[in-house]
Amino acid sequence: xxxxxxxxxxxxxxxxxxxxxxxxxxxxxxxxxxxxxxxxxxxxxxxxxxxxxxxxxxxxxxxxxxxxxxxxxxxxxxxxxxxxxxxxxxxxxxxxxxxxxxxxxxxxxxxxxxxxxxxxxxxxxxxxxxxxxxxxxxxxxxxxxxxxxxxxxx
Numbered sequence: 001x002x003x004x005x006x007x008x009x010x011x012x013x014x015x016x017x018x019x020x021x022x023x024x025x026x027x028x029x030x031x032x033x034x035x036x037x038x039x040x041x042x043x044x045x046x047x048x049x050x051x052x053x054x055x056x057x058x059x060x061x062x063x064x065x066x067x068x069x070x071x072x073x074x075x076x077x078x079x080x081x082x083x084x085x086x087x088x089x090x091x092x093x094x095x096x097x098x099x100x101x102x103x104x105x106x107x108x109x110x111x112x113x114x115x116x117x118x119x120x121x122x123x124x125x126x127x128x129x130x131x132x133x134x135x136x137x138x139x140x141x142x143x144x145x146x147x148x149x150x151x152x153x154x
Contacts, residue, residue: 048126
């Protein structure tokens with residue numbers, strides 16, 4: 001377990017911050033934008049979890065998604081070219097599990113005939129927010145330079 005005695009270090013006051021390898025980069029580096037957006041998705045999923053039955057299947061799915069997003073953040077914070085010991089990497093099996101769960105949830109739904117407006121319930125609105133933030137993380141704000149793919153982080 002990670003123990004954090006304080007949540008600030010003052011080491012970024014010069015406009016840089018560190019990757020998991022210790023390498024310092026400008027806070028404006030696209031990698032930190034991606035890490036921050038993944039963190040934002042994780043926070044949004046946490047909000048969505050507060051609107052579902054804590055003992056239900058949806059809460060369990062959302063909890064696994066949060067763990068996977070945390071792993072993704074760690075993966076993004078550790079470029080593949082980093083030397084030394086093997087670092088945590090998001091595996092294709094995690095992506096496959098998520099896709100299976102999406103398929104299982106969609107199986108009972110009628111085919112969509114129009115776009116769905118966010119809302120309907122607090123949980124639905126929160127999950128729509130998760131979807132939009134995740135889309136931003138996936139798109140990289142229009143950048144075509146992909147920072148992450150399962151098992152191959154550069």
